[in-house]
Amino acid sequence: MIKLRPIILSSMTLYWVLSGCSLQSARTVAAPEPQPEILIQTPAKPFPTETLYSLLTAEIAGSRAQYDLALSNYVQQARETRDPQIAERATMIARYLGNNSVALEMVQIWVKAAPHNKDALANTSMAYMQAGQLREAFEFSRRLQDEGGEPLFQNIAANAASLDDIQRALLLNDFVTELQSHPEDEQLMVGTGILLQQQGKYDEAMNLTHQALKIHPRSIPAAILEANLLHQLKRDQEAIAKMAALLEFYPDNTSLRQQYARILTHHDMELAQEQFTILTKQLPGNGDMLLSLGIIALERKDTETARKTFEELLDRDLHISTAHYYLGRMADARNDLPEAIIHYLQVESGNDFLSATINLLDIFVRQEDFLSAQQHMNRLRLRFPDQSEALYVLHGQTLVKHNYLLEADVVFSEGLNSFTTSTRLLFARAMLNNQRKRIAAAERDLRQILKQQPDNIAALNSLGYILADRTQRFDEARVLLEKALKLKPDDAAIMDSMGWLQYRTGKYPEALELLQRAFAASPNAEISAHLGEILWLLGNKEEARRVWQAGIKLTPNDPVIQETLNRLKADL
Known part of the structure; x- marks a missing residue:
């Protein structure tokens, strides 16, 4: 007051x-x-x-x-x-x-x-x-x-991260000019080093930092900058050693300890947790330190410490939504679904809101509580009307994930009643119809997208692949896929679709070359299934097995690879 x-x-x-x-x-x-x-x-x-x-x-x-x-x-x-x-x-x-x-x-x-x-x-x-x-x-x-x-030179330099390179270069010139008049000024030296760091000039920044530490050997800002630079240069062990030594002289310097703890999170989570525990005592009531401690403890599966820390955040009215999100995740993990629901419902905003919504929706669908899922999504649409279209997509995709395909169709169709030209909803329903082998319905939705957006790459590729895979309309498929490749020639998914079309039309060498390029660009289970199949039919069975095994390693129990193995009567 x-x-x-x-x-x-x-x-x-x-x-x-x-x-x-x-x-x-x-x-x-x-x-x-x-x-x-x-x-x-x-x-x-x-x-x-x-x-x-x-x-x-x-x-x-x-x-x-x-x-x-x-x-x-x-x-x-x-x-x-x-x-x-x-x-x-x-x-x-x-x-x-x-x-x-x-x-x-x-x-x-x-x-x-x-x-x-x-x-x-x-x-x-x-x-x-x-x-x-x-x-x-x-x-x-x-x-x-x-x-x-x-x-405030150091603070000004730290805030320059939001500038573009030209603006930052002009500011850097101001710093360098002033540094010539005050060559031993600690703030100017550190500030100039920060600006050089932001420009990606790490070696120049490091040289200036070393000069600053030579003149000011116990400079905390210079030491923190040096540690940041060492981290960016992938020399973390040096950074850790230097900061640990400096902390012996300044054990109460919380800025130094915070930087030390953050670098440790990349290498030694147990020691990082120890440092954040110290920080929560040195900075009692600091929400950021408590939150960091809770997340690290959860990562280390120290659930008791994590739970107490997140509950302390709630007691102190700090990071409330984030604390509820993590407590919800913890309850979900131990299958205490009622408690998980209570926590997820209290995630009001912020970076965790979408994840909490997805997890909550997932719980409702897993329990086959479709009414609660529908009511919750209706409330969210009223609360966030500008996100209503995306919420329909999210709801339907969650149902698809758990194989409730009829229910998903109802949600996508309801969404399209409100957003009749939504390409996102049309595409989601087309993929659902393809999964349900309703090829004509899938084609109608994809054609509607292409009517609105003739160069929609996802629709071109998906419709081309469906026609190549599920029909004999190979000429139509080729027109669509050639256009998609022209728009995005290095896209692995399009190369896979065209490779599959070449395979389906008997052009095996062309198919093999395209599928090998696709798998090299983006190895995934579906491409590995296709590439393995053509290798198998060309008689290169050992290579086919290696490709399938790589795909299974990426996505265990993938249904596409399993279907391919069953159809070819192939063994691994």
Whole structure:
């Protein structure tokens, strides 16, 4: 809560005190911190009465936690008076409320009125950085350094990952130019190294990092950058050893330990879990550390630690949806389906929402609870109407996965009643009809797609393959597949379809060449079934067995390979 001290009015002057604790929440990692007590004097010229009352209204609003009203009044008066103290106050409240655009406008007034004020320069650099205008942020950090303040060079460089290569190159040039004037500045050296790293210039970045560590041997930022570079250069063991040694000197440095733990996740999950356990104690209540610990524990099958960690996240109201998702997965794995359903239903948003929906739908279908599945998907369509088409596809494909083909047909057809031209639903129903050997129905849906999108590669390939595999309409199949190959000549699935057509029309050498290319480009069970079959019929049975075995290894119990073996009476 912001506790704003009141304004004390007199006929001649206006005073107010900024409480440092009142705006503490406005700080970010590298943000300048307001002084605990700053007495701001009025300018020699008194404010008009209207201004005084507007500021009084702002202070009263702040004391009543009406921060939007307080900000509105301060912004209005900052614009009218161009007073640096009022602009400063407006900046701090805007930052507290997360209104970055207003904070940027206010800080521009502040720094223009007080161009040598270190707080103004620091806040301006921060505001430009948050707005993504990094070269402007750099310029104000440079000015801040000239005034003896602590610049934000390292943070600015870290934020440059979102820039394109040209913008980043311009920013890098700014850093290099400034580094020439301050060749031993730690922040400039590390910031320049980060930008070189982002440009993929790892060797140059490493050389600069080594220079920084030679001048600043205990520099944590330089050490973390070195570890990142070693990781990208696939020299993780060196990175791990260096960071472990540095942690002996700085065991309480959580940034260093976090980087150490993250690199360990690629090599030693047990030790990584130990490090994240330490971090959860060093940073109590940090949701990111708890979540990392839970995921790693789950990966290591340490289910007790994982469960306790995810439940702690729920207790602390941190990463709630993600915690429910993983607890749902754990319940699902031990076949406690009622508990899994409860958790999955509470995944509200975020990266895990789709996976939770798929898993929940899968549970309903496995239990043959088609009504619950239908009701849940109806609720989701009402909640996310723009995703309704995709939800029909997801529902139908889940039913297909568990071989409930009639039910899937109903879902796809229902979806097409609402989305009559949906190529996704038409294609999904066509594949279902092909699986059900309803060739005419499959062809109708694929022809409808091609009527809307004549160059739809998936439809061209699928219809061409169906005609080659299930009919004698080889000329039609060839036209479709030749067009698909022309559009995407290196696609393994299309090469497989054309190879199968060549096989079906007796052109074995051409078929063999195409299928071998397809399998080399994308080895999978279906292509291995086709390639194995032609090798077998050409008398190369040992090679055929090797190809089939490779396909089975990729997809054990694949029905296409098994059907091929049975039809040819072949053995492995």
